[in-house]
Amino acid sequence: MVSEGMDMTSFYTAAPLCSPSRAAMLSGRLPIRNGLYSDNAFGRNAYTPQDIVGGIASSEILLQELLRKGGYHTKLIGKWHLGHRAPYHPLKRGFNEWYGAPNVHFQYDGTTAPNIPVYKDQNMIGRFYEGIAINLTTGISEYTQHLGEEALEYISRRGRTGKPFFLYWNPDSTHAPSYASARFRGRSQRGTAYGDALIEVDDIVGKMLDLLxxxxxxxxxxxxxxSDNGAALVSKREAGTNAPFLCGKQTTFEGGFRTPAFFWWPNKIPAGNASSQVGTQMDLFATFLDLAGLPMPRDRVYDSISLKPALMNGDLDLEKVVFFYRGNGLFAVRKGRFKMHLWTWRTPQEELKRGIDYCPNIHMDGIVSATQVNHTAEPILFDVDNDPEERYPIRPGNSPTIYETAVGYLKKVVEKHQQDLVPGKPALNYCDPAVENWAPPGCEDLDDCLPIPASKVVICDWPH
Amino acid sequence: MVSEGMDMTSFYTAAPLCSPSRAAMLSGRLPIRNGLYSDNAFGRNAYTPQDIVGGIASSEILLQELLRKGGYHTKLIGKWHLGHRAPYHPLKRGFNEWYGAPNVHFQYDGTTAPNIPVYKDQNMIGRFYEGIAINLTTGISEYTQHLGEEALEYISRRGRTGKPFFLYWNPDSTHAPSYASARFRGRSQRGTAYGDALIEVDDIVGKMLDLLxxxxxxxxxxxxxxSDNGAALVSKREAGTNAPFLCGKQTTFEGGFRTPAFFWWPNKIPAGNASSQVGTQMDLFATFLDLAGLPMPRDRVYDSISLKPALMNGDLDLEKVVFFYRGNGLFAVRKGRFKMHLWTWRTPQEELKRGIDYCPNIHMDGIVSATQVNHTAEPILFDVDNDPEERYPIRPGNSPTIYETAVGYLKKVVEKHQQDLVPGKPALNYCDPAVENWAPPGCEDLDDCLPIPASKVVICDWPH
Ligand SMILES: [Ca+2]
Ligand SMILES: [Ca+2]
Known part of the structure; x- marks a missing residue:
């Protein structure tokens, strides 16, 4: 894709993990605005496990809703992750079709918690580890192949109509626990199911491009x-690497937020180029609407600009601002080449003891630490263009002029952001075992409805 | 060079710093054999500062000596670093011509220690910071331009003869303290003299290829x-980065030994390829002789194989062994995809206190440590093909079969190596202020002879 398209090397997610990141991309707005966060405690990452009560707010206008109104046929293939309960169902949120699962494919025992269903449009058609087999002993599952076949079928079918379509292909792989299809298992030099899964996804993407x-x-x-976040270093060899970036998924260092971003559009986007234009996945919202000739809604604040000039003409607007939130906490901000950390946090001590570490092998006193460190009085500054590793803090003592200038304007950016900010109602505060996927629509036909336990709403515990 | 040639991605130096690395490349033999090391203390890196008594042994047969005998005209441009005293002079060691300095361009006060001379062939023509200006305040010096002009002149002159030539172009830049010429100073985005120097060297290499x-x-x-070693992370922003490799120059981790290696030979080496063939700079010895049709001497042990099959035909011999010595200590060995650490060491505690750290921001208990750690009883094993970051040790507890098999054959490799090894006489044990560059040949004509102090031979102190 890079040799035929463009590699945006300074591209960021909107959050360092799945659900808020995807919500932001599809809404064009930060999680703190669109509500896909929790404020149970300061600066904690929340997502949508199957006991989550909430999901993406009905007041948010999603990319696929606008594209569909604009004449696009829309399909989600794969993970949704913006709420699994009825009001949040993808077909209620702008998709004509859906094949995939609402939550991540963790294994449950089917008694104290149900396994995650796979949907075809309105109804479930099976569950992971049951009808939809995933063998964690062998690391084999054909599920990614199903998602690939669905995509190829959709592209062929909609391509023939001559009408525009929007495909959001969202494979659950390469998320842990890793699996690959039998044909790919053992193919990677690394020998892990993660490595095999990566080759499998790459193969399917290649087939999609060929088909187009x-x-x-x-x-x-x-x-x-x-990708919706940096490499999940906590999964060790069953995850990618972030080199040269600091730390990984769950953190507000570059390793949590900076992601690959390849744009492929032969004869429109010049081939074989890299762009240093700073962008975020929220910009895909404005970019797609711009390219589709559709207007942005004007009734709300967006964190989204069209990247069309950078993609098509190589025009750079390098003053784009990136906000690095962890949950409801604004931890860092980047504008131009400088990134200012107001808060830093590694992994809580109790999690470190359990072997969970988002910054393995890293030691940076007071920066990569087991407790949240408040730097608002003297922010930590990095030149992330020239020091993407976040290795050399620019200190008031060693570069006073650069420090004062950069921190000065970054603080103004933050001040303005916080003054204007109207936080969305946090959707990820409450959990309840009764809302789990016990009896999804379609379970009756499959004789796969599980008894729903009594409701017991609790404050979700988000330790990170 | 990569797009027109080959990138060898698993290429290593023979030592994690300058002098022993260069000695090994030119002799085709490990420093422990050719003598360019010290055994004053175990596992310490030594080099050739200007108070060093020794240099490359006269019993070693150097690459340029063999090439010259085989009909090649030979020239060294830039740093020599294998002994600055008369017996070690490059023109006595196989070079027809020399333009450059014998030692690294550190600044001295000219009274307690002389500044380093620059030679043209037999005689000095000036000194750094004096006739050969280096301004450390502005970070400007035209010296690299001189080295570039010398190279272009030499290529033109010898090229016209139609006879073979060997040019060893060894710019002192980008070594600290950094400088670049006025035309390049300020060109790099990073804004450091190091960044500018890198652009300048790249520009000159481009001019050489164009001229050819x-x-x-x-x-x-x-x-x-x-490069003769990994990035000097101790120089912080005035050095490169090693990502994804662990630690830097001075260490036996991948960041100390693995270096870029680009091979350019249009219509002979296929263009635009990468090779995973494991190689070391000592292999250049056998490779160059092989390509020149000259025999290897048969009277000694070599650590050098010809890479011609890998370069020309893409044939891989992946079982090549790499030894990682720090001074006289065999710290690690790689064969195939596995690297076994017998000893590990970061930076001594007293140096860490002074801000000298070869592994900045890294924390790996018992592996990246301030004291030398002996792992011979239970070596540390990494799969450096799949984990080039040396992040995930393969432990007897987590992968017993892989561990036992790999450590088993690597231990045999080490055993055989140590049985056969005849260490060279260590050349870097003694230091003496009287041997410094007080009165190099040619100093009389320049009126630049400094008084030679009384001899006082001491055991050199190699702290690392
Ligand atoms: Ca993810
Ligand atoms: Ca060096």
């Missing part, structure tokens, strides 16, 4: 490949 | 670009 070319759709189709 | 093409010599000339 075969259908002569390549000059009318923008394909974007990205 | 202009003289129609490109199909008859192999050009290799590499």
């Amino acid at each position: 070319v075969n259908h002569k759709l390549e000059n009318d189709t923008l394909v974007v490949l990205t | 093409v202009n003289h129609k010599l490109e199909n008859d000339t192999l050009v290799v670009l590499t």
